[in-house]
Amino acid sequence: MKALMFGWEFPPHILGGLGTASYGLTKGMHANGNMDITFVIPKPWGDEEKGFANIIGACNTPVAWRDVSWDYVQSRIGKFMDPQLYFDLRDHIYADFNYMKLNDLGCIEFSGRYPDNILEEINNYSIVAGVIARTVPCDVIHSHDWLTYPAGIHAKNVTGKPLVIHVHATDFDRSRGNVNPTVFAIEKDGMNNADHIITVSDLTRRTVIEKYGISPDKVTTVHNAVIPLSDDLLNLPRRDKKEKVVTFLGRITMQKGPEYFVEAAAKVLNKSKNVRFVMAGSGDMMEAMIKLAAKRGIADRFHFTGFLKGKEVYEMLADSDVYIMPSVSEPFGISPLEAMEMGVPSIISKQSGCAEILHNVIKTDYWDIDAMADAIHAITSYPALYHQLRNDGIEEIKGITWEKAGRKVIDIYEKVIGNM
């Protein structure tokens, strides 16, 4: 089966969970065999893992004819893709886009991030999708998150193949309810045009049904999974220390509920002194959180690391005794799964999608700082609880694989293809 996927991020250059999930799912689907996946991203860096999917960069796809030689293409973008593909794509340009700002290869530039002109970039991505859909044969189209819905719809219109959209988050999650009407419109349009909608949790599924008015039989939950970490990450050394470390890891934004973590920390520190709290990450609420920690008088035991990347994340986890994710609204949340895999007992909010599938974690309401403080205190004070959560958590994560999630997605493909 041939699938044409549209995504926005792909490891190792990721900004959030979307890239990790897209990568894991694609790899898991490939592991089920007989899948030929083309994965389109705005801007590849050349160091993406290859083998399980054919990666095409939107920024390397011509939308206007340029008379260039093979050697020139090879030297310009050879490290991202086969020059032959460039020429194949060039043969399928469907309109004159010379009025746009194009480079020497007739391609549109993409930042591959979330720039201020994101809406323009989404539109450009959709233009490019038209060329790709005309070139690359496929049986099904799969769009990851709202940024790529227009591209998916475009590809569907061009090819007549079924469109599956994958809701990794909705604007209701990102904005605590104050949705951006433009974003909402794009999301709603994607859902209306989709033949099937995959959500990452039942929580998100309910949002899609209730807030976007989508028929429930069109929406299926496929919970995310986690990619097994390599041994050198799992065996990262633990610093010897007498104090316990409680870690928050993620963007410091409204959606992640950082203020509840600070308040819970204040409650714990009121009682026991041998605990330290770490807020790792960056975001628009970071300054406010630094101020809040100071106001509560716990700044000496509450630390901010700034943004952690790559291996630093795992080094931080290896040094942690508790991982906490007090998200106000989390469509899924892969990071607790990673923490558990590293053997770190986790506390997650009941408002996160991963709470639906995890058993060996402590679940609290995001606003219930008493419960959260109590859970932190319990894990740091009662060794039996720490070990129980740690050992059973490691075991539990072994059973949550992308291969199983990939199988479910393939089943959905088969269903929508059969319905056509």
Place this chain on the structure above:
Amino acid sequence: MKNVCFYFKIHQPFRLKRYRFFAIGNSNYYFDDFANDDIITRLVEQSYSPMVDTLLDIIKENGKGFKCAISITGTAIEQIELYAPEFNEKLRKLADTGCVEFLSETYSHSLASLEDPEEFMRDVKMHDTLIKRLYGQTPKVFTNTELIYDDDIALLISSMGFKTALTEGAKHILGWKSPNYVYKAASAPGLKLLLTNDKLSEDISRRFARTDWDEYPLTADKYVDWIASLPEEEQVVNLYFSMDTFGSFLPKDTGIFDFMRALPRFAKERGVVFTTPSEAVAKLKPVGELAIPYPISGTDEARDVSAWKGNDLQREALNKLYSVSERVSLCSDRRLKQDWEYLQSSDHFYYMSTKNLADGAAHSSFSPYDSPFSAFTNYMNVLADFLVRVQEQFPEAIENEELNSLLLTIRNQAAEIDELNKEVKTLRNNILNADDSNNLPEVKEPEDGKPASRPARQRKTAAAKKK
């Protein structure tokens, strides 16, 4: 002739309230009065009361033709007295009929039999004293918490003077043996064992209202017929139920009470006799020995003690609790002792189980907590406060044995003072008598507190020895 013995079990724990860690050392009230009140009141209304009424009716109709046994824990009795005292009257009435035998067990429905033999014996005695006081019977037949039993426990209860015990007769424990005989304990041959018949018990408790069961509907006629048609040599059938099976798990409209009412009539027709456990063992001889090296119970698929000691959380909580057992027994603070009772209830540990599937579902359906982890956290917070209070009673630095001797000295003080006082008195009298003749100066009478200074000094030296 077949003997049938019905056992009805009543137990309720004192459920803990939500106790956060910042309360440790600040608040020492641990119990969720609202939930406890709510649950016991509801159960009395739905189940206990109508069931006891049914039993009273049956006894009224059949006289000595119907007998059964009741096992009720101390914590349940306390809750009944607190929240539904009228039900206690009914139990008394039941006791007065002379057709009901009350069984011995632990006061708090504890796991002390597995953890702490001394505490276990104390707890059982406390329970039996209460039963004697309320219902006028000294229990003769022992049934442990959730039928927990092994060879060591057999020795223990045999040493306490019990001649009969009831335990679990599940098929995978007995193997080819039938539960419908009297056995004796391999480790304590003086102890006769009665075994529950799981199949026939569960036909009522689990399957009575199941329309997908091929024997549905179960009638009294059919049920008695099953019992009557057991092999000739099998003589006693022990049917063990939690009393809330009747009226709560099997609501009134399933016809369960009518079913019970109809049983004696059909039993009479088929020559099936109701009996109390004491009568059963008096009539029947043990057919063989039963060796149970590892503890069994009537709970969960495995019928072992993994429901309460299956994971690290449970084991840790139990260890911490019983680590102060001796200390608590030494102190005399009544509230502390009461909390000690309530904290021992096996239910607290049952809620901490991390089992999955059917067993897990059973655990969580009874649990007031949303997860085993919050059950553990809450219990440990309460226990932490409790341990602080125990420590406040006696400094940790003093060893138990030393403490024991010190306490002995303190307790003997009163006797010693009395004796000394007497001595002083006689001496003074002697002096007074002598005074009359000799006119010697009067000896000042010692004040009450003064002699106490002597043992107090002793205490100091004992403490000094420790250093």
